[in-house]
Amino acid sequence: MEAKDSKLRPRPAITAVPQIEETDSKYKELILTLPKDEEERVKYRKYQGFWYAEHHLPGILAMQEVFKPRPNDVILASFPKSGATWLKALTFTVMHRDKYAFSHHPLLELNPHDCVPFIEFHYAFRDEQYLETLPSPRVLATHSACSTLPESIMTSTCPIVYICREPKDVLVSYWHMITKLEYLKEPPSFAQTFESFCEGRVHGGPVWEHVLEYYTKSLCNPEKILFLKYEQMLECPIDGVMRLANFIGCPFSEDELKNGLVEKIIEFCSFDKLKDADVNNNLKNGCFFRKATVGDWKNCMTPVMANKLDKITEEKLRGFSFTL
Template identity: 30%
Template sequence: MEIPDMASLKLHSRPEVFDFEGVSMTRFFTDNWEKVKNFQARPDDILIATYPKAGTTWVSYILDLLYFGNDEHQTSQPIYMRIPFLESCFQEFSTVTGTEMADNLPTSPRLIKTHLPVQFVPKSFWEQNSRIVYVARNAKDNAVSYFHFDRMNMVQPEPGDWNSFLEKFMKGKNVFGPWYDHVSGWWEKKQTYSNLLYLFYEDLVEDTGREVEHLCSFLGLSTSVEEREKITKGVQFDAMKQNKMTNHVTIPFMDFKISPFMRKGKVGDWKCHFTVAQNEEFDEVYQQKMKKTTVKFRTEI
């Protein structure tokens, strides 16, 4: 994937957000839509689905290690090459789309990531009964992480200041749509689609080993205790933050001078950002938006 350096990238303007079938999107995720919609999934594919900044890279890396831990690509190929981002179409920066990368994956199973809300997922994943791992993160920490991500990622819309970003988040106007609809839409799907494992970011932080065990049992993997412990150690936040194959430092359209891609990885960091008034308003909106769903989150552990 050839990507120009930051200097030449500064010339590009940030993308505009527009309404795409009721969901806020940018052209980077809709330009290749026909191919995304008609993507041919396989029965052994594993789709890693999340709202942006909910632990996508973390769970991707865990799955990558569980399946291909001793592969030499582990140290030579960044994770975004090994686990393609299905709907991505960064034409100015790469000649290869996410669907092409997924089609050309030599691995079995293919690990593929998406941020699509459940209603946009290519129907072949359901038809093939592919396994899906969804990761959800509490809305407050998710909003903070998304804000810092938009600050440093030149292919995301300009976030503005924290206050205006939070207003936008509460209105559901971020790329990939409202957090509320995303997490509850996937939660509803879980009730009728048995090959979907719904994980919580907070559980992963609290006890990574336990969640790795959950993943192994969902995927039918007989990984030894030693192997699981080794993986659990390798995927701790600080280890991944230092690892050039997982920390996205090789993506030049992310400006690490503004913020690292992997910032804190904590539960409860929202307390350093929300004012009392913002928190009260957020809680009010949250109760309204989430009143019909049974999915429950923890904002601290």
Template identity: 30%
Template sequence: MEFSRPPLVHVKGVPLIKYFAETIGPLQNLTAWPDDLLISTYPKSGTTWMSEIVDMIYQGGKLDKCGRAPIHFRVPFLEFKCPGVPSGLETLEETPAPRLLKTHLPLSLLPQSLLDQKVKVIYIARNAKDVVVSYYNFYNMAKVHPDPGTWDSFLENFMEGKVSYGSWYQHVKEWWELKNTHPVLYLFYEDLKENPKREIKKILEFLGRSLPEETVDFIVHHTSFKKMKENPMTNYTNAPREFMDHSVSPFMRKGTVGDWKNAFTVAQNERFDAHYAKTMKGCEFKFRCEL
């Protein structure tokens, strides 16, 4: 089974991976349960990291329980669809309560049931410069995407919202605004890198859960980038090679803050900064591009 790198398909104006676009209709019939928890991010913003953290919390820090299945089975990816692999909705049917769900969808495509049921949401936002570098590498290794082209052209497409899932700028802003009407814990990737224990305690408080201090420390240790990169239950090395080619770039590549400096030219950085300032003008929250 070879993927031909199909072009993106627009749904309500949002460009999506062809296979994922096919799920948006059926997904609208999703019945959310009040005790569901949704992990939402723009791609390449710490989704797998947060999924593992929350699953470890739900399992009381028991490592063997978190090893019961790869992360994409433990935390169904709502809009996921790929030939020859169970879809996110199919995986969800096998998932007992309390369910962890994940999505990259913008609000315009989110199943209404999740909003109606006031399902709690943990949203992770990551600075745009590191996102676009990570996304470019991901496009290269995950063949369900169209060919990314050159780094320079991909950067332009990202700024214009012409990549899968559309505009990063709109995504981070609309989920921020959702906090006003919906239970959303809005976290920043950079804060999680800087002080994971502090952020995990915020998650516990948001979920109304408590764990012993040593369990929290254990979770911090086992959800470090190094540990997760070595863990076949989180590093996606068990995904079909036709779908993800780790010889091109590993799914878990660096997980750092500031890697964009190794990719951006001075001219690209200046152009990006000018566009960013204009697009994010008046935005009440700030991102850090280095620690």
């Protein structure tokens, strides 16, 4: 059994973001016509109803135009800071459990975001050929809204797994992450990020529309999209991992269940294990690991803020048999 996949490699560190002037002309012309938010330290543009960081839009446009999924790809989708890191680790480990031993596993040497790359990231940084070097079956990820996904993904046979999280915890986790981004010389205050989040002016926002698109699509096509809640995964990880394995076509055998493999995978991919790995003890990867708890928003948000965000969430989800 090989120690690690020679095709996997750490993603490039982002010390500076591509400028719009460097963008291919066919994308630059469109991007410059999009509504923009000038107040943020990172420029955001509104595209197809959602706000995206301007430097990611060339990647999203290129992904829409040219990305071709393989039939056995698995796509992981999420709003930023909704549990993607954990979902990546679990899905990669479940899918490749016959390939890697726990003692010689890529997650011991690579961050989950290296093992499961974001598609639009590699297109934005003109590194898309790397995706083609990955052996099948690939596990790939995206923060794009469902309506922004390439038509090639939606019409393909590859399954999509979406994970969502309570908005107040998403906001707090999002703010803590952006304060650690190397290319942000003056990170925004929590109050500034709170107002932007409530108005939907964050990457992938508004969060409510992002979640609802995937939720309603999963109701219409449950064989295409598996909709997961982060809090339920934390509460019942065994049930969640078994649902995940069944959905992506990698069900556990009776012997695997009898030998406790599900529990071993959950332990191997636990927050503490991932956070304590040497590869994640640096600025580049450490920003993806903080607490991974439910309700941590209480340590950052005033009651007035929490009430405001709860009211917005309630209003946005009114009419749907769904709560966050």
